[in-house]
Amino acid sequence: MIAQLRGTIVRTDDQQTILDVQGVGYAVNISGRTQGQLGAMAGEVALLTEMQVREDSMTLFGFLDLAERDAFRLLITVQGVGAKAAMAILSVLSPSDLTNAIIAGDKAMVARADGVGPKIAQRVVNELGEKIGKITSLGGALAIGDSAAGTAGGLDGAAAGLFGDAVSALVNLGYGRAEAHSAVMRVQAKAGGDNLSDMIAAALREMGT
Template sequence: MIAQLRGILSHTADTHAIIDVQGVGYLVNISSRTQGQLAAQDGAVTVLTEMIVREDSMTLYGFHDASERDAFRLLITVQGVGAKAAMAILSVLSPADLSSAIMAGDKAMVARADGVGPKIAQRVVNELAEKIGRFPSLGDGLTINISGVTGGEDLPGASAMGDALSALINLGYGRSEAHAALLRVQQAGDADDLSGLIAAALREIGG
């Protein structure tokens, strides 16, 4: 399994790059966001990789950092989302933006990706809402915009917030209600760990 490549960028395009590692050229499928980051670098470049092995092929996918790789791993767990669709999503959404879309239930953001229709976008949002907290790296730089519920304020921190949101939903509260309560807790600074967030949010919901 190839987990990382470091070498000279010999060719780049919107969907792939060729990285020369000691005379061997590796074709790596990348998002357009990663393409832009690689093209801006001088000298040797480093990409994290994920290898997808099938009966008739072995394909490398490359990522600028761990958050993009983790987002890819998360996306391909969704029914109907293959590696190509996952890379299309990551071409239009940064990992933090993807986290924001998932936690806000915003399928329209996901559907901006080429080849991703509203049904698949809805599935991404629904299936990943409870998983997003398991990938702390996706929270780097996260801001959550809950338009129409809270006036669009920003809410930082994906890991504890994602777990708290999942817990509240599992307790039977609606997504919008749980989002709004967690935002009020965060703004008030009433708690900063998981148990505290849940307890404070329950107090908010209970009035």
Template sequence: MIARLRGILDSAGADHAVIDCNGVGYLVFCSRRTLGLMAGPREAVALHIETHVREDHIHLYGFADTAERDWFRLLTTVQGVGAKVGLAILSVLSPDQVATAIAAGDKALLARADGVGPKLAGRIASELKDKVGGIALGPAVVGLGPVAVGLTARPAETGGAAADAVSALVNLGYGRAEAFTAVARAGGKLGADATVSALIPAALRELAS
């Protein structure tokens, strides 16, 4: 199996790149995010590769970093999420944003990707919410204190001040993912015993900063 490619970018399309490795051109399917991080033709490029072997083809999927590759692997374990849809999600959301959307149960954010309707977005959020902690979430979620940890574990089921604060911000018109992140940051600063009345203004300040 091919796990990594290092070579020269020969050409790129809307969803793929051709990587020249010592005279052999490898067609690699990529997210728009990964394609956007590549330099121009004839420049050096290195990609983490996920190899899919089927009866009628061998496809290579390339990623700029291991976080994106790991999310691709996890997303494609969900029924209805094939490689194409997995790349579509990672084309509109960074790995950190995918993690936050799933942790917050933000189906609308996941549904921004081509091929992801409300039903599939709900399935992704439901099936992967308990697996979010297994992948590095990045600065948007990790290290935000006890409230963040509680929300990340089961945002839809978490009771108490944090969940109430998230609901209040959503009712004010904020997206669930951004409300989740703001409350998590506020909770990390205020501590696990923070009340709703303290969390909401603190989270609003986070959103305004």
């Protein structure tokens, strides 16, 4: 199996890049987010890869970091989600955003991906809820190590209750659940606190309100 390629980009378009590795050109399928990142890079690049082998084809999928690769691996374990749908989801959601959407049960965020309907999005949220701790990184926001992710990374009872109250208050103010969850998570990771009003105010600042 090809697990990584290092070489020079020949061309990148339509969510595929051609990587020249010592004179051999490899066609690697990438997410829209990765395509945007590669567009700003020059010289030699390294891509982590997953290879799918079928009777009539061998297809490579490339990722700039472990978090996206691991998110891809999790997504394709969901019934009805193939590699194409997984890459579509990762084109609109970073691994951090995907994690937050799953924790918050926000299928609408997942359904933003091209070709992913509400039924598949709901399945992603449901089936990955217990597996989300396997995503190795959250883009530097807050690492999730196990199934305690549902309580914002294993907070104790009082802190988890405060966390939930803050998210609910923001949702009642009209913010999306995933957006609210992410903002409160960032506040909790930075400063913690035990005052609901202060936490809501800090979360509003995080969202630029």
